[in-house]
Amino acid sequence: MMNPSLLAEFRDQGYVIGKDILDPETALKPVIDEYAEAVGRLARTGVHGGPPVELDADAAPVDRLLHLMRETHGACFQALDITLPMEDDILPDTPLHLGPAVFRLLRNEALLDAVEAFIGPEILSNPVQHMRIKPPERAISEKNRAHTLTLTGRTFWHQDLAVVTEDADDTDLISAWIPLNEATAENGCLLVVPGSHRRGLVRHCDTPAYQGIPDDVVGEHRVPLPVSPGDVIFLHPLIMHASLPNLSDGGRWSFDLRYSPADMPTGRRWYPDFLARSRSRPGDELTDPGEWAASWRAARRTLAGRERPRFHRWDPADPLCA
Template identity: 30%
Template sequence: MTDIDLKTQYERDGYLILEHALNLGEVGKLVDEAVRICRGELGDIQGALPAGSADSDDDVLRRFLCIHYPHKLSGLVLATMRHPLIVSALTSLIGPNVKAMQSMLFIKSEGEPGQAWHQDEMFIPTRDRSLTAAWLALDDATKENGCLWVLPGSHRPGVLYPNREHDDPRYDCTVESYDFPYDDCDAVPVEIGAGSVVVFNGYLLHKSLPNTSRRGYRRALVNHYMSAESLLPWGVPPEGTAMAQTDFRDIVLVAGTDPYAYKVSRRCADRGFARTGTAAVTNDDRRMISVDLVARLGPSVADYPPGSTFGPRDARSYQFVWLLQGSATWLWDDIVLPLAPGQLLLIRPGMRDSFHWDPLTPTRHAYVHFTLTGHAQQSSADWPLVRDLTGRHDPMGALCHYLLWLGADCPPGWQSQALETLRLLVLTFLAEPAPAAGTPATLPEPVVAMMRAVREHWSDGVARPIPMRQLASAAQVSPSTLCRTFRRRFGVGPVAAIELLRLTRAEPLLWQSNLSMQAIAVQCGFADAYHFSRRFRAIYGMAPTTFRASAPEYAPPSPLESGGLAALQSLLRAPTHDDAWKRLNAGGPPGVPVAHPRRSHRATGRRPASLGWRPGPE
């Protein structure tokens, strides 16, 4: 097919097929690479548990439905983004200068849902309508295993159709396009062999159906491209920048030249795939760490008779120690540190230390030895030696308890869970201690008193508006005094601040529930969906339906992020009693929720913003 024929078909139908653009050898390498990506061998994936050596490739693959930005992990995927046959077609359709901004690896196994009708341009907005997808089949894509379906010619009007929530069990929880002048009977299945590529326009309506095969995958690598001559206003513009000048610069040039190369290209390390299993030690030091267990050295428990000692010894690895009963004295250099239950001790490699246990009663202590990689060795000398496990909001006590349960019961996959738990324990230990339970915010007393009344007023879960006179009465000051206090501290009056708090309550309900707009409006104290939508748009700059369809990383910032209003939100939380917190840290029932990026949001219909998941086009 000539370039002219390609362009004619593309302009008429909105899509075309590049038969066998990659040979089976190239496809096989990508399939193997997908396994390595999912196992975490090429880098950590946000929200994914590390794969254990006992996990089969099938076990690992079935944990995922989609991995975003795999080209940032794999040189092979990046090279495929620039595959000569694909780029040749793109330059014929788009022009000589082409850039890519996104890659997605889909792994849809049997029983997994499809995605409802949608247009990619709704999620990735270009200014010149040049958005083009290249959908590379890594398995034969059939109607049975969930191939693409398209509405030929639906791109030609250049209209972005409205989106809405749906409850069709055939599809995942991404919104669906509706109110377009086409019927399902106009749809065409795009069945292609492994190695073939579907190239389609960003305005083309398309969908996929569930994988109804008995056993097997429908894997695909999907890349999105556009003209390098167009700006890409993808996301909220930086402060002081107009939307018309916004240009997403985390791109890959695949053909020609970049007219905007003078701009700073910004690699967005926190997108999609980004980095669980690693985390920052401090706010200023962004070095990343990962953790591994030392074989046969915990997590476990040791019992010592009265008067036992250990050492001096040279520590060969990191070690957490916490007492469960009894007492001990830890000695290192000129430091003599008494230990009691409720304290967590961190021992570092190279320390020459010793233990002296309680001379009168038996002592039981828990321990886990581990290694750290990826951190600054010179900075560990400044790390704390001991942390208190009680009376604070840190989860360290519960994490210690869960580690011991994993080491004792050894449930399937326990080592992977132990690594994740230990990593979080290390990061929490190294962070600044959380405020003690019940510590009041440093806010003016009238503000604190007013917020206590607001918390009581909203105790049934509905954030109703509260008249100014009632707010002032609760603060025990005049309305004018309360207004001055709020404006000096937050830049807005108390009634406006309360409305912002009510609107921000809608964020998790929009992203993590199937509630209707009317139901969300009621929860936020608005009379109906119309008034809620009008006020939401005024504050966030977009309708709540558009906000719901946006990925969290591209959504407008919370209005509480400015002026210190987040401190008000913290006062709305129910008070935590020290006694209850101590009981929890001392060892409540084990159980840390584990997010499985493949199934959890599909089963519940909720969007897990913490996995870096976004409603991306397929």
């Protein structure tokens, strides 16, 4: 369980680092192994009709993943993410990763124990979730630079509440940021503005000239959050955060997962949530990874070929974003 002093720190600062929440061997290694298999499969079969990619069997899984990203100019990323895209059209065969190890991470008891301390015992796994692989900035392909920067490169300043629909404005959303390898200032760890959650939801820009919260709104007080595998960064939905550029020679690999109370809107109603924990009705918890995967495939069928759901909180013509 979370130490009460950490909960007080979270309320005051808008974030907290839970040290050694997860066991790297039992919680993270199965996910890494599952991704190693997925990367090998994509390399053998090719991506979007492209040629097979030769991988170094002796390289670490994160390095094989980075090599596949580089050789496919980032086109493999959607097949390895754990949600459907928001920016691109959804097709009947839009790929995503729905492996049982990821499902078990979403339902990890130690993680849910910590989440329960923030939002209570009736916990939805919120579908606003991603796998992230941040390659070295020097290795980002010009061919796919916009895609790579948006999804896997330097993260713009934002608040998580800004990427959900307005019906979830009062939802007790909690983000859990989980590193699969060391996240350092050199390879692009998270960056936060302590206490910024008390400022409420601020204007975000989404224009060709600027995305996210403008720097002059963010201010100068910015704190990097280096963490190790097993640690979890918990973020308030209104904390301003970004990430540093990856100036190292290796990759930074992480998951960002979100949870919300079972009786509150998720802010992404067209994607499937599931009951990860319930003290009042444990029999309703989803425990079958196959059923979880099927729910995402059903959502894909429903959304395929239709105009993707959109929401716009702010006027893109706002002079602040020029």
